[in-house]
Amino acid sequence: MVVAPMGERAPILHMREVDKTFNGGIVALEHMSLDVNEGDFISLLGPSGCGKSTALRLIAGLMPPTAGRIEWEGGQGADDLGVVFQEPTLMPWATVEKNVFLPFRLRGQSFGKVRDRIHEVLALVGLEKFHKSYPRELSGGMKMRVSIARALVTNPRLILMDEPFAALDEITRQKLNDDLLSLKAKTGATVIFVTHSVFESVFLSDRILIMAARPGRVIREITVDAPYPRGIDWRTAPEYGVIAREASATLHGALAQTEAAE
Amino acid sequence: MTAPDIGLEERRQKAQSGSAPLIDADEQRRARRRRNEEIAKYAIPIAVMTLAIWYWDRLVVWNEIEPYILPRPGLVLSTLIEDWGTLSQSLLVTLQITGFALAVAVVGGVGLAVIFSLSRFAEMSFSPFAVILQVTPIVSIAPLIFIYIESRMVGLLMCAWIVAFFPILANTTLGLKSADHNLRDLFTIYRANRWQRLVHLQLPSALPYFLGGLKIAGGLALIGAVVAEYVAGTGGIGSGLAFRILEAGYRLQIPRMFAALILIAITGVIIYATTSLIAHLALRKWHESALKRE
Numbered sequence: 001m002v003v004a005p006m007g008e009r010a011p012i013l014h015m016r017e018v019d020k021t022f023n024g025g026i027v028a029l030e031h032m033s034l035d036v037n038e039g040d041f042i043s044l045l046g047p048s049g050c051g052k053s054t055a056l057r058l059i060a061g062l063m064p065p066t067a068g069r070i071e072w073e074g075g076q077g078a079d080d081l082g083v084v085f086q087e088p089t090l091m092p093w094a095t096v097e098k099n100v101f102l103p104f105r106l107r108g109q110s111f112g113k114v115r116d117r118i119h120e121v122l123a124l125v126g127l128e129k130f131h132k133s134y135p136r137e138l139s140g141g142m143k144m145r146v147s148i149a150r151a152l153v154t155n156p157r158l159i160l161m162d163e164p165f166a167a168l169d170e171i172t173r174q175k176l177n178d179d180l181l182s183l184k185a186k187t188g189a190t191v192i193f194v195t196h197s198v199f200e201s202v203f204l205s206d207r208i209l210i211m212a213a214r215p216g217r218v219i220r221e222i223t224v225d226a227p228y229p230r231g232i233d234w235r236t237a238p239e240y241g242v243i244a245r246e247a248s249a250t251l252h253g254a255l256a257q258t259e260a261a262e
Numbered sequence: 263m264t265a266p267d268i269g270l271e272e273r274r275q276k277a278q279s280g281s282a283p284l285i286d287a288d289e290q291r292r293a294r295r296r297r298n299e300e301i302a303k304y305a306i307p308i309a310v311m312t313l314a315i316w317y318w319d320r321l322v323v324w325n326e327i328e329p330y331i332l333p334r335p336g337l338v339l340s341t342l343i344e345d346w347g348t349l350s351q352s353l354l355v356t357l358q359i360t361g362f363a364l365a366v367a368v369v370g371g372v373g374l375a376v377i378f379s380l381s382r383f384a385e386m387s388f389s390p391f392a393v394i395l396q397v398t399p400i401v402s403i404a405p406l407i408f409i410y411i412e413s414r415m416v417g418l419l420m421c422a423w424i425v426a427f428f429p430i431l432a433n434t435t436l437g438l439k440s441a442d443h444n445l446r447d448l449f450t451i452y453r454a455n456r457w458q459r460l461v462h463l464q465l466p467s468a469l470p471y472f473l474g475g476l477k478i479a480g481g482l483a484l485i486g487a488v489v490a491e492y493v494a495g496t497g498g499i500g501s502g503l504a505f506r507i508l509e510a511g512y513r514l515q516i517p518r519m520f521a522a523l524i525l526i527a528i529t530g531v532i533i534y535a536t537t538s539l540i541a542h543l544a545l546r547k548w549h550e551s552a553l554k555r556e
């Protein structure tokens with residue numbers, strides 16, 4: 001199990017002691033620090049309400065932190081981010097290709113110039129035949145693929161995914177997990193992936209940040225030292241079970257503590 | 263070796279139901295019902311309407327009702343044809359007022375809604391006026407309008423516009439605010455400017471709401487045009503259907519009243535059908551409301 005040491009990957013983003021307190025006095029996130037390096041697949045794992053979405057929204061710049069700093073290596077550019085939400089979040093009035101076109105459109109680029117790129121990414125997610133379809137005509141899993149294609153199309157430095165597969169059935173979800181990893185292998189994308197599924201996080205990521213609620217914080221980081229590509233072999237490997245058990249134990253311990261504190 | 267089993271199962275089913283396999287029979291039944299419903303959708307209203315008109319005719323004949331109280335349908339029809347010269351002129355006037363008022367209401371309503379969405383200040387300043395205009399019955403405003411506005415035509419137009427304007431403004435304003443919040447975040451992340459947000463996110467999101475408002479406004483514009491003309495009274499050239507009804511009433515030309523009334527009803531139906539068609543065509547590709555489900 002050899003992976004490139006962390007030092008060899010170029011850093012992308014640093015979070016330093018980031019706090020987020022909402023108006024009501026709810027501490028959604030406390031002292032979160034995180035270094036994201038190129039090619040990382042980082043999972044934020046925790047129960048609902050532990051500040052996972054808050055962390056992503058802070059990184060996306062949708063709101064400012066109450067304290068601490070979020071710094072992009074070399075400053076933040078317009079192409080730095082791709083985002084996938086829990087819902088596919090497609091524009092129902094636009095075709096699949098026009099949905100994927102959105103990031104380019106908002107930069108003022110013409111469709112003709114980027115059509116090839118759009119179709120290339122649609123082929124990557126297995127939807128090249130559906131470029132003229134409307135979202136309504138697609139299944140839940142297919143819509144999510146369009147959403148992923150849209151996040152990938154500009155080749156962003158970092159992709160944020162907030163429980164993207166939580167609303168899908170288990171079979172579709174596993175398939176999309178496999179496909180996500182092969183996409184990552186092909187594109188070298190860097191991903192921060194929010195989930196409340198232990199197995200999903202162990203299967204996908206090379207680092208898992210386990211979080212607890214009230215206040216929302218990172219309580220443990222687990223490194224998953226398995227090489228990519230991962231597939232059925234990894235899902236059934238003994239180490240997979242060991243890490244999953246460890247993550248579960250940490251989560252349950254934290255949950256019991258939170259409940260006892262109330 | 264499953265094939266013989268299936269054959270056996272099929273035979274057993276056939277024996278039980280006395281016909282084709284279950285699925286096929288069910289499907290056939292459903293197809294038949296669909297076909298019947300399709301026919302019934304048109305046949306039933308036409309049949310009932312015909313029956314009602316026939317009964318109206320019989321009622322007049324059986325009770326020997328005078329034509330100046332209730333004319334026979336045939337008499338109404340012949341009056342419509344005889345007076346077509348005058349009535350068609352009036353129909354044209356009413357249509358023009360309604361259509362023009364609706365067009366101005368669309369432009370004004372959508373324009374104001376966009377301004378509201380761009381500026382909270384504008385919304386806070388002007389929405390009370392819009393509400394006051396809306397909640398005050400048009401019959402009570404109309405006399406004032408005809409005092410201040412010289413041109414009868416412009417006065418009528420204004421009355422029709424006042425009633426048609428509000429549903430478009432209210433619905434479009436709501437629609438512009440109803441864009442999906444995740445999509446809004448996405449536009450922020452991709453650094454969309456105000457204009458891009460309006461054109462690519464808010465206006466498409468508002469389209470179904472706007473079209474709903476348009477359907478209501480179409481009917482209201484006609485009502486506004488007719489009511490205003492009752493208030494305006496005096497006729498002459500440029501009189502609409504409402505004035506023809508008033509005039510015929512004074513002269514006890516009841517068949518002519520019916521003829522004008524029928525034209526107003528038909529106008530209303532045509533306006534409704536047109537706005538519904540526009541809504542359907544605009545939304546059929548993507549919106550849930552235009553979706554056909556089994």
Ligand SMILES: Nc1ncnc2c1ncn2[C@@H]1O[C@H](COP(=O)(O)OP(=O)(O)O)[C@@H](O)[C@H]1O
Nearest residue numbers: 022026028047048049050051052053054055216
């Ligand atoms: N805009 C907001 N205003 C007030 N409280 C919020 C807001 N967003 C999230 N919170 C609170 O912050 C905490 C963390 O929320 P969130 O980051 O959405 O958790 P997660 O995504 O892990 O389920 C929760 O207690 C939530 O109620």
Ligand SMILES: [Mg+2]
Nearest residue numbers: 052053054162
């Ligand atoms: Mg969340």
